[in-house]
Amino acid sequence: MSTGFATFTEEHEAFRRTVRQFVERELKPHATAWEEAEAFPRALFGRAAELGLFGLKYEEKYGGTNAGFFFEAVAIEELSKCGSGGVAAGLVGQATIATGPIHLFGTDVQKQKFLTRAIKGEWVGAFGVTEAGAGSDVAGLRTHARREGDGWVLNGSKTYITNGVRADYVIVAAKTDPTRGHKGLSMFLVEKGTPGFIVSKQLKKVGWRASDTAELTFEDCRLPADALLGDEGNGFAQIMGNFQWERLSLALGAIGSAEEILEVAIAFTKGREAFGQSIAKFQVTKHKLADMATELEAARQLTYHALRLHAAGEWALGQTAMAKKYATEMCCKLADMSLQLHGGAGYMMEYDIQRHWRDARLGPIGGGTSEIMNEIIAKQLGL
Ligand SMILES: Cc1cc2nc3c(=O)[nH]c(=O)nc-3n(C[C@H](O)[C@H](O)[C@H](O)COP(=O)(O)OP(=O)(O)OC[C@H]3O[C@@H](n4cnc5c(N)ncnc54)[C@H](O)[C@@H]3O)c2cc1C
Known part of the structure; x- marks a missing residue:
């Protein structure tokens, strides 16, 4: 199904293929082991930096590429499919919350010292x-x-x-x-x-x-x-300013993860037989999968709308809060539906869906809870 029409250009899609290749070749094969070890190699920061993943929205004089928010959005979506929410969080965190405030509020000296090293992957922030x-x-x-x-x-x-x-x-x-x-x-x-x-x-x-x-x-x-x-x-205003991209990045991560969750659900239900046929053939299963795809698409469009506003320099407080809340809750819902479609297998550690289900749960908590997003939305309504 088409995804980001009118949001991402062919250049973005070419970059998506590069990030996807990194994810498929260098992250996915090790993701389960890293999850079990509760750690991933520090060298990944260096590898991600070589691909330019930490400097996409920062100036060239600090080692960035000034490519912009849409490129970083692509990177976040693809990294979230690496098979480990923890690896994605560590790498995306470096590109967003650990560097954003320095870029936005730092002096040139602070940027030279901290931002430059973080973009190169030499320093973790x-x-x-x-x-x-x-x-x-x-x-x-x-x-x-x-x-x-x-x-x-x-x-x-x-x-x-x-x-x-x-x-x-x-x-x-x-x-x-x-x-x-x-x-x-x-x-x-x-x-x-x-x-x-x-x-x-x-x-x-x-x-x-x-x-x-x-x-x-x-x-x-x-x-x-x-x-x-x-x-x-001015710290409070700085934190609130920084939250905008952090929340959008969490929404984008939820979109990427939910794409995987839907794929996993489709593959599993096609392969699993009950009562003499694949469970994907039951109308109830097909309708569940259709509902999942619809929820995902709604969250994607809401998130891309907020992304376009943010990239255009608008202070899209309400739309960002809506996207963060809706997309992260959608991801939890899809993970739960997919786990149910797996039956007992969904409850076993050897199937990926349990990891998605656990990882997704952070979305409505981190970077401001769903309840706090509702507070923001309510304020926008004048309440
Ligand atoms: C894995 C992980 C990684 C994280 N990474 C970072 C990080 O790198 N840096 C960082 O600073 N923080 C980080 N956090 C913290 C995260 O941002 C907070 O957990 C989150 O903002 C919620 O704060 P809290 O845990 O104190 O919950 P509380 O604020 O105590 O909230 C508890 C409950 O009360 C509700 N609540 C609170 N206030 C209201 C209200 N006004 N109206 C209605 N309901 C309300 C909340 O929605 C929630 O359901 C991380 C958290 C986790 C779990």
């Missing part, structure tokens, strides 16, 4: 907002940075941080003025090896198992003045 006591409620963060001499002293902790264990730097959100609510938030670039920056734990997860997800602690962590990213007190 992470983005640390969430804390044990505050996720959805970003203004409620407790991590704080106080001025001391020329620099800052950072104290607090972060949790659920993707790529956090092996990160060479983490973009950390912290309160710089606890009396000013969301206006008292700022962001900092914290380098690995800074005394007081501790990786306290690697967390075990239901899905996305190959990605490293960390708990981080900052104990009197002294930062230089130029660790501040963007303007002091």
